[in-house]
Amino acid sequence: xxxxxxxxxPLLRLFKGYRILLLGDRExxxxxxxxxxxxxxxxxxxxxxxxxxIRQENESYQRLQSLG
Numbered sequence: 001x002x003x004x005x006x007x008x009x010p011l012l013r014l015f016k017g018y019r020i021l022l023l024g025d026r027e028x029x030x031x032x033x034x035x036x037x038x039x040x041x042x043x044x045x046x047x048x049x050x051x052x053x054i055r056q057e058n059e060s061y062q063r064l065q066s067l068g
Contacts, residue, residue, distance in 0.1 A: 001033050004033055005036065012040065012042075021044065023045050026049055029048060050063070
């Protein structure tokens with residue numbers, strides 16, 4: 001996550017005052033990164049492989065592919 005923050009921080013300063021939407025590819029995803037972006041008020045979309053398993057609150061793990 002450190003390298004990702006190094007890439008993002010200068011952009012946050014450059015676009016201060018603008019609404020930002022960060023689009024990250026599959027190699028850019030991280031739960032910690034998502035929490036950090038959320039804490040900064042940055043909207044984001046992080047692409048995930050279809051084989052990735054996720055767990056929504058109060059549910060069991062599911063493959064993204066099975067969610068349609």
